[in-house]
Amino acid sequence: MSLRRILRIDDPEDLKILKTNCRAVKLPNRELKRLITDMFETMHDREGVGLAAPQIGIPIRLTVLGIPAIWEKLEDGTEVEVSSAAEYVLINPRIVKMSSEEIVRQEGCLSLPGWYGDVPRATWVTVEYQDLNGKLRRLRKVDGLLGWAIQHEVDHLNGILFTERIRDLSTLRDLSKELEAEEAAQRQATGAKVQVQA
Ligand code: NI
Numbered sequence: 001m002s003l004r005r006i007l008r009i010d011d012p013e014d015l016k017i018l019k020t021n022c023r024a025v026k027l028p029n030r031e032l033k034r035l036i037t038d039m040f041e042t043m044h045d046r047e048g049v050g051l052a053a054p055q056i057g058i059p060i061r062l063t064v065l066g067i068p069a070i071w072e073k074l075e076d077g078t079e080v081e082v083s084s085a086a087e088y089v090l091i092n093p094r095i096v097k098m099s100s101e102e103i104v105r106q107e108g109c110l111s112l113p114g115w116y117g118d119v120p121r122a123t124w125v126t127v128e129y130q131d132l133n134g135k136l137r138r139l140r141k142v143d144g145l146l147g148w149a150i151q152h153e154v155d156h157l158n159g160i161l162f163t164e165r166i167r168d169l170s171t172l173r174d175l176s177k178e179l180e181a182e183e184a185a186q187r188q189a190t191g192a193k194v195q196v197q198a
Pocket residue numbers: 108109110111152156197198
């Protein structure tokens with residue numbers, strides 16, 4: 001396993017690769033397992049919820065997602081897990097259906113660390129993809145963090161960056177300083193993270 005360098009939107013050479021319309025993956029492919037392991041390791045190291053292959057310089061239609069568990073505090077103070085952590089590997093993903101309704105949320109990207117902006121996305125999507133064996137699979141009407149992250153990652157595979165989805169560019173801001181302070185406080189209180197990058 002090894003950590004990979006994540007390409008940056010604000011580096012002109014990196015940007016050329018990030019703007020590539022990625023090529024389809026031919027399956028089965030024995031090399032992919034190691035690459036996927038590295039992608040998960042790199043994503044977790046940077047505390048992201050998703051990472052697309054072009055973000056580490058490989059312009060192929062492959063993305064990994066890691067959605068953390070959600071905990072809620074009950075009235076008596078005990079904490080309960082309301083949804084468990086889940087990891088996904090999507091190969092050649094295609095969004096086949098999406099809601100007409102949109103939701104705007106603050107979005108960030110591991111290729112522009114610290115920066116966040118308000119991005120409108122479909123409230124849910126249905127995505128078709130292949131697993132490592134080449135079997136066609138489908139996730140239906142995915143909403144919430146996973147639904148959002150899938151749209152962000154499929155955009156990466158098409159060479160579209162979250163900054164291009166922002167309608168009001170005045171919302172795009174460098175929050176790294178504020179987040180450092182906030183996160184330290186928040187983590188002690190809830191262990192949760194509000195802002196996410198992918
Ligand atoms: Ni991203």
